[in-house]
Amino acid sequence: MNWTSFDTWIVVVGALCAVACALPGCFLVLRKMSMMGDAISHAVLPGLAIAFLITGSRASIPMFLGAAIAGVLTALFTQWIARFGNVDRGAAMGIVFTTLFAIGLILIRQAADHVDLDPGCVLYGAIELTPLDTVGQTGIPLAALVNGGVLVANLLIILLLFKEFRMGAFDPALADTLGFSSQFLHYLLMTMVAITTVAAFESVGSIIVIAMLIVPPATALLLTRKLSWMLIIASATAVLSALLGHVAALTVPTWFGFESTTTSGMIAFAAGVLFTLAWLFSPTEGIAVKYWRSREEITLESSDKYPAE
Amino acid sequence: MANSTGLTIPETLETMHNESLQSQATFPPKQTEDRPEHPPEIPLAIHDLTVAYHRKPVLWDIELNIPEGKLVGIVGPNGAGKSTLLKACLDLIPKTSGWAHIYGKPYRKARHLVAYVPQRESVDWDFPVSALDVVAMGAYRRLGWFRRVSKEEKDRALESLEQVGIAHLADRQISQLSGGQQQRVFLARALMQDAELYLMDEPFAAVDAATEEAIVDLLRRLSEKGKTCLVVHHDLATVTTYFDWLVLLNMRVVADGPAGEIFTRENLQKTYGGKLNLLETAAEALRHSID
Numbered sequence: 292m293n294w295t296s297f298d299t300w301i302v303v304v305g306a307l308c309a310v311a312c313a314l315p316g317c318f319l320v321l322r323k324m325s326m327m328g329d330a331i332s333h334a335v336l337p338g339l340a341i342a343f344l345i346t347g348s349r350a351s352i353p354m355f356l357g358a359a360i361a362g363v364l365t366a367l368f369t370q371w372i373a374r375f376g377n378v379d380r381g382a383a384m385g386i387v388f389t390t391l392f393a394i395g396l397i398l399i400r401q402a403a404d405h406v407d408l409d410p411g412c413v414l415y416g417a418i419e420l421t422p423l424d425t426v427g428q429t430g431i432p433l434a435a436l437v438n439g440g441v442l443v444a445n446l447l448i449i450l451l452l453f454k455e456f457r458m459g460a461f462d463p464a465l466a467d468t469l470g471f472s473s474q475f476l477h478y479l480l481m482t483m484v485a486i487t488t489v490a491a492f493e494s495v496g497s498i499i500v501i502a503m504l505i506v507p508p509a510t511a512l513l514l515t516r517k518l519s520w521m522l523i524i525a526s527a528t529a530v531l532s533a534l535l536g537h538v539a540a541l542t543v544p545t546w547f548g549f550e551s552t553t554t555s556g557m558i559a560f561a562a563g564v565l566f567t568l569a570w571l572f573s574p575t576e577g578i579a580v581k582y583w584r585s586r587e588e589i590t591l592e593s594s595d596k597y598p599a600e
Numbered sequence: 601m602a603n604s605t606g607l608t609i610p611e612t613l614e615t616m617h618n619e620s621l622q623s624q625a626t627f628p629p630k631q632t633e634d635r636p637e638h639p640p641e642i643p644l645a646i647h648d649l650t651v652a653y654h655r656k657p658v659l660w661d662i663e664l665n666i667p668e669g670k671l672v673g674i675v676g677p678n679g680a681g682k683s684t685l686l687k688a689c690l691d692l693i694p695k696t697s698g699w700a701h702i703y704g705k706p707y708r709k710a711r712h713l714v715a716y717v718p719q720r721e722s723v724d725w726d727f728p729v730s731a732l733d734v735v736a737m738g739a740y741r742r743l744g745w746f747r748r749v750s751k752e753e754k755d756r757a758l759e760s761l762e763q764v765g766i767a768h769l770a771d772r773q774i775s776q777l778s779g780g781q782q783q784r785v786f787l788a789r790a791l792m793q794d795a796e797l798y799l800m801d802e803p804f805a806a807v808d809a810a811t812e813e814a815i816v817d818l819l820r821r822l823s824e825k826g827k828t829c830l831v832v833h834h835d836l837a838t839v840t841t842y843f844d845w846l847v848l849l850n851m852r853v854v855a856d857g858p859a860g861e862i863f864t865r866e867n868l869q870k871t872y873g874g875k876l877n878l879l880e881t882a883a884e885a886l887r888h889s890i891d
Contacts, residue, residue, distance in 0.1 A: 321727060451746055458737050461727045465789075468690050468716050469741040470708075516773040518728045 298537060300422040304434045305499070305533035305558050308491045311442035312503035313529040314449055315483045317522050320508040321460045326381065327366070328504035330388035331481065332488040332497045334365040336395025339489065344402055351437065355486055362485020363478055365391060416496020418554050434494035441490040445483055449522070456480070457518055495555050502559035503529055506566050513569040513576045528565050536561040640704030643668050643713075643797045643828040644689065648698035651681070651688050658684045660852050662698070666845070669826045671819050673833045673843035673859070677872050680850045682832040683719065686799045690716055702797060711741060715795035717786050719802050725775050731785045732770040735760050738792025760788040763821075765814050780811030787818060798822060798829040805834065816842055836885035839863060 312328075319328050338361025342353040365387055372383035421434035449456060455476055459466045463473035484504065491500045511524035536558030541551045571579040642665050649662035659681040666672055674682050687693045689700040691707045702710035715738070735757040736749045743749065749757075761767040764784040769777060774785065783803055790798055803815050819829055819842070830847075833839060839846065839859065846862040848854040848871040855867045865886055 321724075323724075454737075454740060454743075454749065455745065457729065457733075458740060461729060461734070462718070462723045462737070464687075464692055464718055464722065465716070465737060467692060468711065468714070469737075470711050471740065471745070512728065516728045516775070517730070521728055 297422045298541070300432050300435065301418055301554060302534050302537045304421045304432060304438060304494055305418055305537060305554065306530045307435060307438040307442050308495050308499065309503040309507070309529035309533050309558065309562075310526045311438055311445055311487050312491065312500055313507040313525040314442075314445045314522060315480055315487060316504035317508040317511070317518075317525050318456055318460050318480055319484065319504060320512065321518075325505045325509075326384055327369075327481070328484055328488075329501050330369070330384045331362045331365050331484050332500045332504075334388040334391035334395075335361045335485055335488055335492070337361055337391050337398055338364075338395075338485075339492070340395050340398035340402070344398065355489055358489035358492075359482050359485050361391065362481055362488070365485075366478060366481040416492070416494060416499065416555050418495045418499075418558075421494045437490050438494065441487050445487060448479070448483060452476075452479075453519075495558075499555045499559055502562050503532070506559075506562040507532065510562070510566045510569045513566075513573040516575070528562065532558050532562040532565060535564075641668065642666065642701075642703070644700065644702055644830065645704075646689070646698070646700045649685075649688060649700060650696040650698055651684055651693060652696045657696070658851065659688065662853055664847060664853060664856060666828060666830060666847075668828055669823055670828055670845040671823050671843045672828070672830045672845040672847060673839050674830060674847045674849055675833055675836065675839060675871070676849035676854075680871075682849055683801050685849065686716070686801055686830065686832065689799065690714065713796045715790035715793035715798050717790045717798065717800040717803055720779065720783055720786065720805065725777075725782055727774065730771050730773055731761065731766070731777065731781075731788075732757050734774060734785050735770075735788045735792055738789040741793070757788070757792055760791040761785075763791060764788045764818060778808070780807040783807050783811055784814060787815065791818075796827055798827060800829065800831045802832050802834060804831075804838075836868070837888050839885065 316328060319325055335358040338357035338359075339354055340357075342357025343349060346353040365384075368387040369380065369383045372378060372386055373380045376383065378386075418434075421432045424433045425431060426433050426436060455466070455471055458469075458471065459473050459476035463477075466473040466476065487504075488497065488500050491497070491503075507525040507528035508521065510528045511521045514524050515521050537554045539561060540554040540557035543557075544550060544552045569577070571577050574580060644664070644666040646662050646664040649659060650657060651659040662685065674685065676682055684693065688695050689702070689707065699706065702713055707714065732754070736753060738760070739749060739753040739756065743753070758767055758770055761770055761784075764787050766777075766781055766784050766788075769781060774782060777785065787800075787803065790800070804812055807815070819831070822829055823844075831843070833842070840863050843859050845857070846859045847856040848862060848867055850871050850873070854871045855862045863886070868886075
């Protein structure tokens with residue numbers, strides 16, 4: 292394996308993006324709205340396309356605005372359809388995000404086909420190419436700055452509103468009775484997810500976003516029963532996934548005689564492996580650990596029943 | 601009553617309502633004007649309150665005046681709108697008509713005067729927070745946005761847990777508590793709010809005897825301090841021992857007033873309609889209360 296500064300930047304971009312996703316992802320998982328991340332990450336596409344059509348450029352600010360609006364609309368439409376159409380939340384989400392995603396695809400094919408807004412790139416991303424696009428003379432990739440900026444913003448919002456987010460996720464009715472609008476907190480979280488998603492789109496693609504919103508928080512929830520630790524462990528898992536993912540993308544295919552493979556896919560896969568490890572070996576929740584404990588108990592019980600003479 | 605005479609339900613409710621108007625207790629005089637006053641000394645005054653879900657009325661034309669310092673039981677069959685009544689008072693669900701005033705003010709101006717204990721099943725008890733964290737949430741309105749829970753508020757939260765007898769469980773994650781202990785955490789959180797009016801949705805549902813005793817004890821102490829408690833209650837056998845004021849509810853207010861006067865076989869029949877097995881329970885409960 293030939294590690295260069297390129298590889299370091301790829302890991303840094305991947306890690307920044309993964310942590311930026313994992314932080315709001317913790318609250319999605321706790322609110323049992325994991326699929327909302329999936330829905331929003333697809334449904335921002337028409338927002339991007341329309342922002343592009345209006346401004347005619349891929350400048351970041353209109354893109355973020357378009358995505359944020361599309362993200363909030365996804366959450367709004369889902370709620371309306373669930374309430375007035377009397378269908379369950381999951382179905383409503385499916386209706387909204389597939390429709391919006393389709394509109395986005397049509398808009399891109401019809402109106403913006405001649406430019407570099409490629410649906411394939413949106414899905415898979417091009418994290419391997421991010422170190423090429425640097426800012427001025429600094430040598431820092433643009434993607435690192437964008438994802439880093441979003442990460443800092445997410446971190447600040449969560450630090451400032453930690454108690455509000457926690458109450459809004461645990462007991463929204465209490466939040467409302469105390470005068471903290473649970474609706475406001477909900478849409479703030481949705482906006483964070485939408486903006487995080489777009490930041491990631493430009494560099495790493497949506498596969499990684501969906502994985503990073505859900506898998507590190509779910510892993511952390513297996514390892515701790517404290518929200519602050521959950522955020523920390525989820526972030527650590529995200530960083531580790533980025534590192535292991537890129538290393539695996541470089542090395543694993545060569546064992547079988549192939550060239551290196553896509554880093555985005557491997558990062559998502561590494562997160563899945565870490566989740567499996569936590570699921571098996573978590574000290575409190577791990578099924579392997581539980582299995583060994585129950586075996587021990589059985590031996591203890593049987594030795595109680597038939598005491599040694 | 602209802603099914604023996606073959607009355608349809610709306611008619612039954614109509615007669616119930618008329619009768620309930622006649623059998624109103626003396627406190628306080630019913631206001632018949634179109635625009636009633638907002639009596640500021642009354643913890644909870646409800647006028648002309650109607651709530652509907654999907655155009656189906658759940659509460660119909662509720663008139664209530666809850667006197668200060670009373671332990672008030674809200675009793676009625678399943679689907680009678682008991683939880684809905686509490687939620688409508690708290691602006692958690694929209695009112696189709698009418699109002700509910702707390703010490704003469706609408707809820708949004710009286711948040712500091714009210715504490716709400718929701719049904720235990722309304723939240724996810726696997727959520728990663730400790731008992732103390734949940735109790736401290738009762739201080740959030742005092743703190744406002746952005747400010748963290750201070751040392752004093754943490755001490756208060758610990759005191760509140762002490763008052764419900766589980767201070768030693770403060771650092772436990774809430775999924776590791778028994779049902780009764782979880783209920784006590786909710787009560788401690790309400791205490792933390794230091795309110796004048798407490799609205800509690802079935803605090804006695806599926807709790808152990810020790811918790812039941814602790815809750816009753818707590819209600820008594822609150823009442824001695826002049827606080828008013830509205831408690832949705834299911835167990836007819838204990839109604840008259842626990843509460844000194846009653847609201848019998850079945851979509852409408854069937855009767856309200858001092859528990860001793862209101863808890864009669866006739867009123868219970870009106871409240872529970874023709875549900876015969878429930879009537880048996882009620883009769884049993886009456887016998888208990890006479891003994």
